[in-house]
Every structure is written in structure tokens, then in C-alpha cells.
Amino acid sequence: MKIGSTVWFTTVFTVAASLVASAQSSDKGAPDIVPHRINPSSGSGVLPGSTSPAKQTILYRGGAVLAQPNVYVIWYGNWNQANGTDNAAGQQIVRDFLNAIGGSPYFAINTTYSTTATTITGNVTFSGETSDAGSQGTKLSDAAIQAIVNRAITNNSLPKDTSGVYFVLTSSDVSETSGFCKSYCGWHTHATVSASDIKFAFVGNSAKCLSACAAQTTSPNGNAGVDGMCSVIGHELEESTTDPDLNAWYDRQGQENADKCAWTFGQNQYKAANGAWANMGWNYLDPVSGAVLYHRDYLIQRNLLRTANSTGTEQDYCAVSYDPATHSFTQ
Ligand SMILES: [Zn+2]
Incomplete structure (x- = not known):
């Protein structure tokens, strides 16, 4: 599917210049797993969030970043249910998001985490998917998530790709x-799988707990659980890009870029066709004729933009979009 014109809003701030990363010593060890906390507003509202600069800038710890992640999805559990969320239409909401996020003004925020060794391009490739109906049961430990990734690679359901980020996406009946x-x-997190450094993430269907893991109960694509997942997927993907081995970009509290903006959705939210809140959207085009086949809106949490003020001092802001050519951004 080709991705068509992007819907973005135009309240724009312009800043001085791009920044160069310089390695900082680690003052707090990163955890083995970086969790995305639950919604502090308990699903009762869609927060725009602050437009002030972050109190602490994010710091570079010297580790590798991913220039351009390849995303792999493992659909775990039963994604063929009659519950209105764990179904083929829900899977397509995720695919469409992963096909659109690469090259978007939203993912371009991550280009400000390029290092002297690696330029983060802002592109993402949705590179493959497979299903696992339940090889590790329905009550999963962190180790079981790794086992699911390991199984998909070792049985050749997915390629072994050190530039990959493997998402284990569980249906709502899985814990x-x-x-x-x-x-x-x-x-x-990351781990050694088949002698290679493999980056992977867990995201469960938010339908299991909408008040904790979704921002709204009516969502742009009519599937609040899966729409909620997309926001968490975006968050984990940008952190996996800028801190894939948990030794590259995080602040003094151990917060990665998206952590500093979690559960905030910006100043330019709009109502999707069904009345749900959204902050970005894409047209999906017929690859041959270029005709618009359909449109989707999403409500995706903000990410931290590294930027500088007029005197060159780093200032970081939560943003929804960024234009690397002009250094302008929306919040
Ligand atoms: Zn996070």
C-alpha cells in the first residue's frame, strides 16, 4: 500500500540549528527492560501536555542507535476472535500505522538523535510478520516474550536482523x-538470540485494560484496544531506535525520549470522522492509479525533540512533528 498525503497542522516553531551528540558518562544504570508506564489520567481525558522545554535534557551515553529500523510483528495469541478487537481488521490498523510511520514528520523527531557514528534517517521499514497462536501459553513472563522472538527467528518464520525491532503483540486474552x-x-529491550544482538518489544492489546493503556474508549479506527496499542508501538519503536541496547539516549532518571512525553498528545488534536480524538493521519492509495482508497487517523503520543535555542544551548521539547529541513516543529 502506498501512503498518500499526510494530515499535519501548521502551528510551527522554528529553532536555531541541529545538535551534535556528545557522549556523556552514565550516572544511572539503565534497566534491563524499559517499561512504558500506564496512563496517569486513567483514560479520563486526552492530555495535550506541556509546551515548555523539558526540565532535563536527554543525554547521550555512547551506545549505538539504529539508523533505520526494520519492524517485525509477531501476532501472539488468538487474533481471530469475535470480540471486536482481536481480529483481522485490528491487525490491519497496526499494519497501516507501521507502513505510514516511516518518513513521517512524527518519526522525523528521532533524526535529532543521530550520532557521529550513525545518522538516524527517520525511515522505518515494516519488514515482516508471523503468528504464534500460543507457544508459551497465555500467562507470559518477560523470558517467555524473548522465547517467542527466539522461536520465530530460529524456525525461520522471521529473518534474523540486527537492525530489526521485533514486536510481540498479544491478543487481549493473554497476560x-x-x-x-x-x-x-x-x-x-535487547538480548542475544542465535548469537546476535536482537532488539524486541512487548505490546499487549490495550483492550485488556483501556483505562490503563488507552487514552480514549472511542478511538479513530473504531477499535480502542488496537488504536491504543498503536500509540504504545510508536513509543517503543522510537525508543528502540534511539536506545536499542539501553546504553545510548536517556536522561538522569533513566527516561528515554518517548518516556519524557508519554501520554501527551499535543496542542493540535482534531476529531476523526467518528468523533474520536486524533493528531495525525494518512491517506492510503491504490498503488497503480494513485486514487485514495481510504483514510485513517491515529492518536499517537508525543516524542522528545532535541533542539537548541538561539544561543545554541540544548532545549528539548515534546513534539508531534518535525521538519529536519527547516528545524520547525509542532507540539
Ligand atoms: Zn518508554
């Missing part, structure tokens, strides 16, 4: 027992 719905909505 992640270390804290899904209670202390987090998703997480990312």
Missing part, C-alpha cells in the same frame, strides 16, 4: 505477568 496493565503497557 504479561510482570506488570502489563498494572505498571506498564509495553516495554522494549
Whole structure:
């Protein structure tokens, strides 16, 4: 599917210049897993969030970043249910998001985390998907998530790709027992799989706990659980790009870029056709004729933009979009 014209809003701030990363010593060890905390507003409202600069800038710790992630999806559990969320239409909402996020003004925010070794391009390739109906049961530990990724690679369902980010996306009848719905909505980490450094993430269907893991109960694509997942997927993907091995970009509290903006959705939200809140959207085109086949809107949480003020001092802002050519952004 080709991606057509992007809907973006035009309240724009212009800043001085791009920044060069310089390695900082680590003052707090990063955890083995970086969780995405649950919604502090308990699903009762869609927060725009602050337009002020972050109190602490994010710091570069010297580790590698991913120039351009390849995304792989493992649909875990039963994605063929009659519950209105774990179904083929829900899977297509995720695919369309992953096909559109690469090259978007939203993902371009991550280009400000380029290092002297690696330029982050802002592109993303949705590179493959497979299903696992339940090889590890329905109550998963963190180790079971790794086992699911390991299985998909070792049985050749998915290629082994050190530039990949493997997303284990669980249906709403599956539990992640270390804290899904209670202390987090998703997480990312890395591990050695088949002698290679593999980056992977867990995101559960938000339908399991909409008040904790979704921002609204009526969502742009009519599937609040999966629409909620897309926001968490975006968050984990940008952190997996800028901090894939948990030793590149995080602040003094151990917060990665998207953590600093979690559960805020910006100043330019609009109502999708069904009345749900959204902040970005794409047309999906017929690859031959170029005709618009359909349109989707999404409500995706903001990410931290590294930028500088007029005197060159770093200032970081939560943003929804960024234009690397002009350094302008929307919040
Ligand atoms: Zn996070």
C-alpha cells in the first residue's frame, strides 16, 4: 500500500540549528527492560501536555542507535476472535500505522538523535510478520516474550536482523505477568538470540485494560484496544531506535525520549470522522492509479525533540512533528 498525503497542522516553531551528540558518562544504570508506564489520567481525558522545554535534557551515553529500523510483528495469541478487537481488521490498523510511520514528520523527531557514528534517517521499514497462536501459553513472563522472538527467528518464520525491532503483540486474552496493565503497557529491550544482538518489544492489546493503556474508549479506527496499542508501538519503536541496547539516549532518571512525553498528545488534536480524538493521519492509495482508497487517523503520543535555542544551548521539547529541513516543529 502506498501512503498518500499526510494530515499535519501548521502551528510551527522554528529553532536555531541541529545538535551534535556528545557522549556523556552514565550516572544511572539503565534497566534491563524499559517499561512504558500506564496512563496517569486513567483514560479520563486526552492530555495535550506541556509546551515548555523539558526540565532535563536527554543525554547521550555512547551506545549505538539504529539508523533505520526494520519492524517485525509477531501476532501472539488468538487474533481471530469475535470480540471486536482481536481480529483481522485490528491487525490491519497496526499494519497501516507501521507502513505510514516511516518518513513521517512524527518519526522525523528521532533524526535529532543521530550520532557521529550513525545518522538516524527517520525511515522505518515494516519488514515482516508471523503468528504464534500460543507457544508459551497465555500467562507470559518477560523470558517467555524473548522465547517467542527466539522461536520465530530460529524456525525461520522471521529473518534474523540486527537492525530489526521485533514486536510481540498479544491478543487481549493473554497476560504479561510482570506488570502489563498494572505498571506498564509495553516495554522494549535487547538480548542475544542465535548469537546476535536482537532488539524486541512487548505490546499487549490495550483492550485488556483501556483505562490503563488507552487514552480514549472511542478511538479513530473504531477499535480502542488496537488504536491504543498503536500509540504504545510508536513509543517503543522510537525508543528502540534511539536506545536499542539501553546504553545510548536517556536522561538522569533513566527516561528515554518517548518516556519524557508519554501520554501527551499535543496542542493540535482534531476529531476523526467518528468523533474520536486524533493528531495525525494518512491517506492510503491504490498503488497503480494513485486514487485514495481510504483514510485513517491515529492518536499517537508525543516524542522528545532535541533542539537548541538561539544561543545554541540544548532545549528539548515534546513534539508531534518535525521538519529536519527547516528545524520547525509542532507540539
Ligand atoms: Zn518508554
